[in-house]
Amino acid sequence: MIGPTTNQAMGQRPPTGPLDGMAGPLSRRLGVHAPLSGDDLAALSRLAVRETVVVAHTDLVRQGEPAENAFLVVEGIAASYVQRASGARQILALLLPGDLCDPDLAHLEHWDHGIATLSHCRIARVPRAALEELIATRPAVALALRRTKLEAEARSRAWLAALGIGHATERLLRLFREIIDRMHALGLADRNEGPLPLTQVDMAECIGTSTVHVxxxxxxLRRSGMVELKGSRLRLLDRAGLDTLAGE
Amino acid sequence: MIGPTTNQAMGQRPPTGPLDGMAGPLSRRLGVHAPLSGDDLAALSRLAVRETVVVAHTDLVRQGEPAENAFLVVEGIAASYVQRASGARQILALLLPGDLCDPDLAHLEHWDHGIATLSHCRIARVPRAALEELIATRPAVALALRRTKLEAEARSRAWLAALGIGHATERLLRLFREIIDRMHALGLADRNEGPLPLTQVDMAECIGTSTVHVxxxxxxLRRSGMVELKGSRLRLLDRAGLDTLAGE
DNA sequence: ACTTTAATTTAACATATGTTATGTATTTGT
DNA sequence: ACAAATACATAACATATGTTAAATTAAAGT
Structure with a gap:
């Protein structure tokens, strides 16, 4: 590993030009759910502003703050979480490249959860007004956003069920599978191998256990030959076995 | 307890006339979130059809079935749940009187979760077409529905976080508090006392533990004087202590 | 009222997971 | 290249929770 930046965590992308990639992940993601016209794509490309690089484990919004704008993950992995006064955290959902942190929150006076980066990230801001105008004027975009949200809700249900039903092994495997699968769908990972730029503390907060237990x-899992994990690179070595252990 | 029917679980309502209460809980609930006109209310009252009485622990929709219409809980408590092949269940959310099981599901080909009654219920059907027409033509209703959904999502986040972070005692107290508070908001319970028509199996599936542990x-909790629970009637005896134990 | 079924309670024991602590590897910054 | 900070690994022990089983009580059906 030689480069001056620490982007190896997120993989292959070289230093990018001014606008490259800003709207890329978003429109690529939305395009999966509904056909978007050239005008739609152009409008989307103007949506995200003020892209910045954010180091790992930085809060973008803290619980209790007023809701102002939405965030778009351009590169890296972020998460929404709930934190108790005791300091204990539970991660609610992962935000991967192209993911918009819940855009429907306009109606809540204050965030009941926080958003933080887990890995190094490139983050863009999405002004609520612009987003709502886009939804009002571009039905195809609105439809794609709704379907994207339905997908996130389904993931959230599965996540909750795993917390209640499964043992730690199952939950960790599900986490690995979810990250690899979603990254693969974005073209950012192979089918069984990809970046995993999370610390074990992050994983613990995802699956609701202690770091030691993770x-x-x-x-x-390493001993049994199920996974290989070295330097934030993950390989799933036995997909069939994984699917069995992780439950349907 | 004398009466021939077993409706005491849900409390005070005597046998009802033909249309009484059908739209009641729904419009009462929605009216909290947005001002509804007389026309809005009239339209809502025509929305729910085919009301039936359903005994406790009956599936309304099973996981994997095609999505046809939505359900409205008129009386009683129902729940959405996920079930594994092993038979293990996790309840995702409680549906109380006036709650509509997620109406946005039209876009999913198949339900990724089931809906079942927990107590005896009165359930009405809501045809998707009618619901969508109402949303398209009545902005106030659409707004109220959106806000109601945001509220449900916030509850879902808190539910997930409790599963990941808290111990069983905390989770059970949170469950009790949620039911009493929501019932109280509907005028169906006192501030610290109300119906709790769930079995201990149901509670276990809510909070992700075993029946024995519940x-x-x-x-x-009884020994310490925190709650009293007899014959599906719950009293919270120490609200301050409860709020401490249950976390913020 | 009676019978059957379902729900609750309790015990004894097995196990998964939490906690605290300490040493070692990796990163990161300079 | 070095120092400082994070992240990882492992051990020993405490505890919350799971499991099985059996006895008791309450509810539901006829």
Whole structure:
């Protein structure tokens, strides 16, 4: 590893030009759910502004703050989370490239959850007004956004069920599978191998256990030849076995 | 307890006339979130059809079935849930009187979760077409529905976080508090006392533990004078202590 | 009223996971 | 290249929760 930046976590993309990639992940993602016209795409490309680089484990919005604008993950992995006064955190959902942190929140006076980067990220802002205008004037975009949201809700249900039903091993495997699968769908990972720029603390906060236990489970998964994880690169070595262990 | 029917679980309502209460809970609920005109209310009252009485623990929709119409809980408590092949269940959310099981599901080909009654219920059907027409033609109703959904999503986040972070005692207390508070908001319970027509199996599936453990925790809560629970009637005896134990 | 079924309670024991602590590897910054 | 900070690994022990099973109580159906 040689480069001066730490982007290896997120993989292959070289330093980018001024506008490259800003609207890319968003329109690529939305385009999956509804056919978008050239005008739609152009409007989307103007939506995200003020792209910045944010280091890992930085809050974008803290719980309790007023809701102002939405965030778009251009590169890296971010997450929404809930935090208790005790300091304990639970991650609610992962935000991957092209994901918009919940845009429907306009009606809440204050955020009941926070948004933070997990890895190094490139983050763009999406002004609420612009987003709502786009929804009002471009039906195809509105439809794509709705379907994207339905997908996120389905993931959220599965996430909640796994927390309630499964053991830590199952939950960790589900987490790995979700990240690889979603990254693969974005063209950012192979089918069974990809970047995993999370710390074990992050994983623990995803699956609702302690760091120590994440490590324990991970060692066992390595020993049994289920996964390989070195330097934020993950390989799933036995997909069939994984799907069995992780439940349907 | 004398009456021939077992409706005491849900409390005070005597046998009802033909249309009484059908639209009641729905419009009462929606009216909290946006001002509704007389026309709005009239349209809402025509929305729910085919009201039926359903005994406890009956599936309304099973996972994997095609999505046809939405359900409105008129009386009683229902729930959405996920079920594994192993038989293990996790309840995702409670549906109380006036709650509509997620109406946005029209776009999913198949339900990724089921809906079942927990207590005896009165359930009405809501045809998707009618619902969508109402949303398209009545902005106030559409707004109220959106806000109601935002509220449900916030509850879902809190539910997920509790599963990941809290111990069983905390989760059970949160469950009790949620039911009493929501019932109270509907005028169906006092501030600290109300119906709790769930079995301990239901509670276990809500908070993600075993039945035996629910019973253990419940006994301890009774011994410490935190709650009283007899014959599906719940009293919270120490609200301040509860709020401490349950976390913010 | 009676029978059957479902729900609750409790015990004894097995196990998954939490906690605290300490040492080692990796990164990161300079 | 070095120092400082993070992240990872592992151990020993405490505890919350799962499991199985059996006895008791309450509810539902006829």
């Amino acid at each position: 490590n324990r489970v991970l060692q066992e | 019973n253990r925790v419940l006994q301890e």
